[in-house]
């Protein structure tokens with residue numbers, strides 16, 4: 001008897017950080033994973049980690065904000081791995097500044113990557129989910145959606161993703177597709193390292209200070225988020241849709 005092929009997941013921004021940990025986790029859960037990032041070569045480490053553990057991965061280079069690149073990437077995933085029925089919209093950037101110093105370009109880039117990127121990726125993948133009568137969409141929001149000094153652009157995009165998620169849940173539910181959002185708090189990645197650097201803080205001191213304000217008394221790691229993605233994507237989570245889970249070691253830190 002031949003084994004049925006693995007279901008296919010796409011994780012954006014999966015070269016490093018939360019996306020890389022999520023790609024590795026979904027592969028361990030049995031998915032064939034398209035490891036998508038801006039530069040295909042940058043995904044090599046994630047792809048190797050998946051393959052070394054016996055999983056199946058495909059390196060894909062695409063800018064999620066570019067409609068042509070997104071469609072080409074999703075078409076390639078469908079042709080080479082199979083129809084994508086899981087999508088994790090994780091690719092992200094920050095361009096932090098106080099409102100009066102924020103440039104048009106800072107605003108536009110953050111909206112393009114988080115909002116337009118998630119829209120384009122989801123629109124391209126949903127067809128495969130609807131055809132399969134099964135799908136899982138997970139969007140990366142943030143505790144910044146509740147408001148965060150210096151992040152008018154990012155907080156707006158992350159709040160927008162919550163509305164996007166709830167609308168997807170309403171439109172796609174009848175096709176067996178769920179959509180949920182994860183709002184991480186402070187997670188140790190290159191993104192938060194860059195923030196520490198920008199404000200002139202020593203990384204270890206910065207992590208310790210942030211951890212001290214978190215109810216569970218530690219900073220988050222990418223695997224904390226990957227674990228929650230794994231839950232939303234699981235078969236048993238089919239009645240959970242349109243939800244936002246704050247994964248922050250407390251309500252909002």
Ligand code: NAP
Pocket residue numbers: 012013014015016017018019036037038039042062063064065089090091092093113117140141142143183184185186187188189190191192
């Ligand atoms: P990260 O380490 O900076 O990784 C983000 C990845 O996204 C990078 O590999 C980046 O590629 C890629 N990317 C950026 N723009 C892209 C585009 N247009 N198309 C495709 N890929 C693109 O970030 P992270 O900390 O793991 O964060 C992952 C997600 O979680 C983001 O959505 C972030 O906003 C969210 N989040 C993070 C935290 C946290 O504390 N770390 C908290 C809340 C929410 P390049 O390196 O080439 O730019």
